[in-house]
Amino acid sequence: MSYDNCKDDDSLNIPNQEFYYRHTELVAKELVGKKLVRIIRESKDKIYRLSGLIVETEAYGFDKDPASHAYRGVTPRNTPMFGEAGHAYVYFTYGNYYCVNVSARSSEVKAGAVLIRALQPLEGIHIMKILRNTDDELSLSSGPGKLTQALRIDKSLNGQDMTNARTQLHIEYGINPQRIISSSRIGIREAREKKWRFILASKDDNGDLVSRYVSRKKID
DNA sequence: TCGATGATTGAG
DNA sequence: TCAATCATCGAA
Numbered sequence: 001m002s003y004d005n006c007k008d009d010d011s012l013n014i015p016n017q018e019f020y021y022r023h024t025e026l027v028a029k030e031l032v033g034k035k036l037v038r039i040i041r042e043s044k045d046k047i048y049r050l051s052g053l054i055v056e057t058e059a060y061g062f063d064k065d066p067a068s069h070a071y072r073g074v075t076p077r078n079t080p081m082f083g084e085a086g087h088a089y090v091y092f093t094y095g096n097y098y099c100v101n102v103s104a105r106s107s108e109v110k111a112g113a114v115l116i117r118a119l120q121p122l123e124g125i126h127i128m129k130i131l132r133n134t135d136d137e138l139s140l141s142s143g144p145g146k147l148t149q150a151l152r153i154d155k156s157l158n159g160q161d162m163t164n165a166r167t168q169l170h171i172e173y174g175i176n177p178q179r180i181i182s183s184s185r186i187g188i189r190e191a192r193e194k195k196w197r198f199i200l201a202s203k204d205d206n207g208d209l210v211s212r213y214v215s216r217k218k219i220d
Numbered sequence: 221t222c223g224a225t226g227a228t229t230g231a232g
Numbered sequence: 233t234c235a236a237t238c239a240t241c242g243a244a
Contacts, residue, residue: 058227060227067227068227069227072241072242075240075241075242076240076241077239077240077241091227091239091240092238092239092240093226093227093228093238093239093240094225094226094228094229094236094237094238094239095226095228095236095237095238095239096228096229096236096237096238097228097229099227099228101227115227117227143228143229144227144228145228145229146228146229185227186227186228187226187227187228188226188227189226215228
């Protein structure tokens with residue numbers, strides 16, 4: 001296979017920058033069902049591909065959203081939220097954990113990002129188990145701090161272009177969800193009334209309303 | 221420079 | 233329900 005063919009295949013499988021230049025809430029909703037892909041190049045002959053289906057996201061806006069890191073304007077930390085859409089915003093929190101966002105906003109808005117809150121593990125599960133130090137697949141990436149640990153995402157990936165299949169961190173097309181549930185965002189004090197958390201509804205009808213891989217099953 | 225805080229997690 | 237733990241932010 002030629003390099004050019006590879007390029008075409010890659011780009012077909014990846015939401016482009018225009019996908020992220022739309023209302024943050026819409027992007028957050030449509031990221032549910034996509035795949036978060038992490039390529040780890042340990043050495044020349046050790047390349048790992050880790051991925052998970054995005055089952056839970058949250059939208060964070062700009063000046064009208066007091067829960068957003070961008071609410072008070074640009075700071076060194078939140079710079080990616082004000083930059084080009086489709087790039088990674090990784091931040092450190094609670095002294096222990098990283099969280100990963102994708103910058104997303106309609107072009108007339110100054111800032112915005114989508115927090116990726118939970119994944120259903122797909123590829124490289126045995127590596128994720130090592131990184132997370134657990135064998136329990138349900139708790140491998142069912143939370144914003146857990147999934148960054150499972151995919152070894154830290155601040156070195158801040159600002160990465162997530163619309164390019166050749167970068168270490170990007171997003172690919174996944175499934176077309178039948179139903180997505182929206183609810184209040186988790187762990188915030190203000191703007192609780194905004195229903196900007198988006199969750200993949202359970203596929204198989206065994207009584208569960210939401211995906212088994214979400215960070216919390218309770219819906220507000 | 222300094223105190224308060226947090227888009228969390230895991231243990232109890 | 234609660235402590236751990238520290239980068240980040242805004243006030244001084």
